[in-house]
Amino acid sequence: MVKSRLVESELTTPLTDSGGVVVSSNMSDEEIVVRITQDLKSIRDALHELTPLQSRWNGSVRLDTSIEKNANALFQSDGTIVVAPRLIYRKARWRTLIHEMIHSLGVPVSLEDYNEEKGWEEGFVEYAQRQLRPMVMARLGVLYDEEFIQQLEPTWLLQPYVEAVETIVAAIGENGLEICWEILQQPLKKRAAFLILKHRAQARILSKQSADLRTKILSGTMSKEDQRLWNEEEAS
Numbered sequence: 001m002v003k004s005r006l007v008e009s010e011l012t013t014p015l016t017d018s019g020g021v022v023v024s025s026n027m028s029d030e031e032i033v034v035r036i037t038q039d040l041k042s043i044r045d046a047l048h049e050l051t052p053l054q055s056r057w058n059g060s061v062r063l064d065t066s067i068e069k070n071a072n073a074l075f076q077s078d079g080t081i082v083v084a085p086r087l088i089y090r091k092a093r094w095r096t097l098i099h100e101m102i103h104s105l106g107v108p109v110s111l112e113d114y115n116e117e118k119g120w121e122e123g124f125v126e127y128a129q130r131q132l133r134p135m136v137m138a139r140l141g142v143l144y145d146e147e148f149i150q151q152l153e154p155t156w157l158l159q160p161y162v163e164a165v166e167t168i169v170a171a172i173g174e175n176g177l178e179i180c181w182e183i184l185q186q187p188l189k190k191r192a193a194f195l196i197l198k199h200r201a202q203a204r205i206l207s208k209q210s211a212d213l214r215t216k217i218l219s220g221t222m223s224k225e226d227q228r229l230w231n232e233e234e235a236s
């Protein structure tokens with residue numbers, strides 16, 4: 001695998017590695033690819049019904065054990081979804097596959113931009129995943145362990161980004177998913193400016209704060225004072 005071709009390299013495995021192995025039988029690589037491709041097609045079709053966006057997934061799945069150290073799956077810039085074979089045995093695989101498919105709904109993101117502002121991609125993708133998962137799974141008619149996944153998700157390495165998006169959504173006071181779909185259609189480097197221009201009340205506060213507030217917001221380190229100002233402006 002050529003690393004530079006990857007759009008992202010998130011750590012979907014929690015640090016505790018309690019991913020929940022549910023299947024102990026050995027599937028061949030071919031069987032794993034067939035099964036995951038089927039699941040991804042179902043997820044894509046459900047997302048096409050539930051969102052206004054179209055997937056850029058090219059329909060192919062590639063297994064790669066070399067990503068296992070850092071991730072369970074990746075959406076690659078050529079439209080391929082790369083999967084660590086072990087994912088098939090994990091109870092959390094549904095959330096991971098939905099997450100990767102939501103990446104495919106957004107505009108292409110270069111690795112360079114991603115490394116600089118991954119929060120503006122990962123935070124919104126994962127926020128949307130958590131909001132949509134029950135609806136996607138209901139359409140798939142698959143029984144899965146929602147409680148297990150809810151306990152697992154706060155341990156996700158990129159959790160601060162999701163919390164930052166929740167803060168932003170609460171401050172704006174509009175439908176969070178609609179904000180996600182708007183954001184994912186903007187080039188990564190323009191997402192912060194887009195949000196600020198669209199929500200000028202919050203932007204005034206942002207301009208009074210330190211120049212790197214937008215970075216702080218999406219690195220999950222916004223101070224309590226910043227949050228108070230953000231919320232106060234929204235209420236005024």
Ligand SMILES: [Zn+2]
Binds near residue numbers: 008103122125
């Ligand atoms: Zn991701």
